[in-house]
Amino acid sequence: MRKGFLGKFSSLSIVATSYLFLYLPILILIIFSFNTKHFPAPWDQFTFKWYKELFSSSALWVSFFNSLFVASISTSLSLLMGIALIFFRAQGGRIQKTLPLFYGNLIIPETMLAISLLSYFTLFKIELGMPTLIVAHTVLGLGFVIPILYTRYLQLDHRLTEASEVLGASPLQTFYKITLPLLRPTLLATGLLIFILSFDDFILSYFCAGTKIQTLSLYLLSMLRSGISPVVNALSTILLFFSALFVMFFFSPKVRSRIL
Amino acid sequence: MYALFHKLQRKTRDESPFAIGSPALIWQIVFFYLPLLLMMVSSIFILGEEGDIQGLSFENFAPLFSNAHLSIIFSSIILALSTALFSLLIAYPLAHFITFKGGRYKTLMLCFLIVPFWTNLLLHVYAWFFVLEREGFLNTLLMHFGLIQEPIRFLNSLFAVMLMMTYYYLPFMVLPIFSSLERFDRRLLEASTDLGASWRTTFRKVMLPLTLPAVRAGFFLVFIPSFGEFIIPELMGGDKRYFVGNVVSQYVLGDETGGMGAAFMVLSCIALVITVMFIYLGFKKVSKMLLKGMK
Numbered sequence: 004m005r006k007g008f009l010g011k012f013s014s015l016s017i018v019a020t021s022y023l024f025l026y027l028p029i030l031i032l033i034i035f036s037f038n039t040k041h042f043p044a045p046w047d048q049f050t051f052k053w054y055k056e057l058f059s060s061s062a063l064w065v066s067f068f069n070s071l072f073v074a075s076i077s078t079s080l081s082l083l084m085g086i087a088l089i090f091f092r093a094q095g096g097r098i099q100k101t102l103p104l105f106y107g108n109l110i111i112p113e114t115m116l117a118i119s120l121l122s123y124f125t126l127f128k129i130e131l132g133m134p135t136l137i138v139a140h141t142v143l144g145l146g147f148v149i150p151i152l153y154t155r156y157l158q159l160d161h162r163l164t165e166a167s168e169v170l171g172a173s174p175l176q177t178f179y180k181i182t183l184p185l186l187r188p189t190l191l192a193t194g195l196l197i198f199i200l201s202f203d204d205f206i207l208s209y210f211c212a213g214t215k216i217q218t219l220s221l222y223l224l225s226m227l228r229s230g231i232s233p234v235v236n237a238l239s240t241i242l243l244f245f246s247a248l249f250v251m252f253f254f255s256p257k258v259r260s261r262i263l
Numbered sequence: 264m265y266a267l268f269h270k271l272q273r274k275t276r277d278e279s280p281f282a283i284g285s286p287a288l289i290w291q292i293v294f295f296y297l298p299l300l301l302m303m304v305s306s307i308f309i310l311g312e313e314g315d316i317q318g319l320s321f322e323n324f325a326p327l328f329s330n331a332h333l334s335i336i337f338s339s340i341i342l343a344l345s346t347a348l349f350s351l352l353i354a355y356p357l358a359h360f361i362t363f364k365g366g367r368y369k370t371l372m373l374c375f376l377i378v379p380f381w382t383n384l385l386l387h388v389y390a391w392f393f394v395l396e397r398e399g400f401l402n403t404l405l406m407h408f409g410l411i412q413e414p415i416r417f418l419n420s421l422f423a424v425m426l427m428m429t430y431y432y433l434p435f436m437v438l439p440i441f442s443s444l445e446r447f448d449r450r451l452l453e454a455s456t457d458l459g460a461s462w463r464t465t466f467r468k469v470m471l472p473l474t475l476p477a478v479r480a481g482f483f484l485v486f487i488p489s490f491g492e493f494i495i496p497e498l499m500g501g502d503k504r505y506f507v508g509n510v511v512s513q514y515v516l517g518d519e520t521g522g523m524g525a526a527f528m529v530l531s532c533i534a535l536v537i538t539v540m541f542i543y544l545g546f547k548k549v550s551k552m553l554l555k556g557m558k
Contacts (some may be wrong), residue, residue: 112491
């Protein structure tokens with residue numbers, strides 16, 4: 004009895020410590036975004052002035068929309084290419100042998116890939132900017148999309164596609180009306196995942212963006228290097244709020260039952 | 264949409280069946296394998312101004328077999344290994360608790376675990392500054408309770424680097440273990456307990472062997488990216504701590520040291536692959552050990 008209580012208590016304390024570990028810095032960060040004075044000073048007064056300052060900064064918005072643009076384009080590109088590959092497979096194409104090609108992304112650290120891409124672009128005298136950034140992020144996305152989609156495709160109930168073919172649907176109709184709807188949850192989930200990964204990506208952006216384009220990560224880095232400022236706290240609070248919203252939306256029972 | 268698909272399909276059938284599946288493959292080859300190949304090539308070939316090959320030589324590798332360079336690779340491996348180990352130590356109990364004791368808060372707890380994972384890394388680095396600063400939360404707390412007299416310098420230390428790495432890579436470890444525990448057949452646990460096994464034996468002989476593949480997956484998901492990590496050591500570790508990522512990027516971005524950077528990258532990737540193989544064998548051995556004596 005006593006041991007059970009102790010065991011329960013110890014596991015609960017491990018969990019509590021873990022969550023404290025995860026959320027303590029974030030909480031402090033949020034609190035100080037509402038403080039009138041700069042950080043080492045103790046709590047003074049509640050204010051929104053850093054948020055106002057933040058929203059009037061145009062560099063922030065430019066980098067925000069750059070990140071949004073890059074993430075959307077590269078997500079759609081890698082999803083489209085993934086679907087095309089699955090379609091090819093559904094038509095009887097053989098991709099088993101080429102599939103291991105996509106597992107390379109898991110073995111090579113992102114830093115190495117980013118540096119290689121940088122020297123690749125430099126060698127061919129391709130100017131760094133939005134296109135190179137999109138290319139790099141699409142590579143990142145493909146490494147997730149193709150293995151996940153293919154695994155899910157193999158798990159599908161193939162009696163459904165057979166039934167559709169037996170009943171006279173063309174392979175295209177079968178794909179469009181049976182396979183794709185069955186894969187839709189996976190497509191949505193992976194799409195959201197790689198969108199977030201691309202939006203928050205730092206390493207690839209750092210090497211492949213060049214000097215002209217700034218993504219949100221690079222903007223954050225430049226602000227970090229210039230020292231602690233409550234404006235960054237305000238920005239971080241907003242970003243955290245949105246990612247929490249995203250996660251809650253994704254895991255809410257309603258959405259979960261509908262798309263997963 | 265339909266018409267487009269039809270056209271594509273006819274093309275697929277008649278001309279080259281490969282056409283429609285190929286964009287992903289071509290993209291992967293052109294923008295993943297060719298750049299890596301280029302790095303390998305430029306590490307052993309001497310390239311001229313125009314990118315033309317002037318000769319074959321291993322001179323780029325020569326300066327790398329020095330103590331300074333080899334110890335950078337070694338310390339990166341140690342850093343990555345300890346990041347993976349620390350996050351495993353936190354992740355397993357955490358995933359276990361969420362799965363078995365989470366009850367109706369399971370989803371909520373999982374959500375709270377994923378929120379940091381879906382937020383920018385730099386934001387977390389920034390947040391930790393507030394805790395670890397000279398006048399930050401941790402020092403204030405410790406001084407308040409009289410545990411220390413002088414503020415401790417937490418930032419720019421190996422401690423800060425390790426802390427941040429474990430913090431950031433934790434979800435990569437928790438999620439595979441969580442999903443493996445979710446799929447775990449609980450009747451096995453009941454069977455084991457009914458047959459008189461203690462909690463410890465059940466864990467060692469039933470639960471751990473069955474979730475070991477997930478632990479291995481999580482271990483690699485943490486180990487491999489943290490081997491190349493360069494921004495956390497740079498921001499949290501000060502200027503004096505070098506890991507593979509920092510050094511390679513410095514060499515490659517430098518004017519004259521491009522070839523050496525490529526060589527160093529190739530060398531560290533080889534070291535990475537060898538270490539990964541050893542870890543793989545280690546996991547195999549552990550699973551054999553766990554299953555020993557079972558009939």
